[in-house]
Amino acid sequence: MPNRSSNRGKGRPDPNELAFSIVQQATGQIPKVNPPEPQKNSAAVTLGRLGGLKGGKARAEALTPAKRSEIARKAAKKRWSNK
16 A cells, blocks of 8 residues: 555645635635746846757758758658658
8 A cells, every 4th residue: 555645735625615715815805826927047048049049050050961961851751741
């Protein structure tokens, strides 16, 4: 038998308690619960944008002409094949 002690309190709330909290929020007795807005890391946003701006061009420059031709041939074959 698995140990289920870690799952206590994580189930659905009692419908009566949920209704009570909704009524209290609606009447202004307790403040409404708003989920916090996710905060973005500005450094990660900048790095992601920089990588995105130069990604395709840098990859194309790194590929040999034969490899680029092979990739293009494969893409054209896939694009024009019957599904």
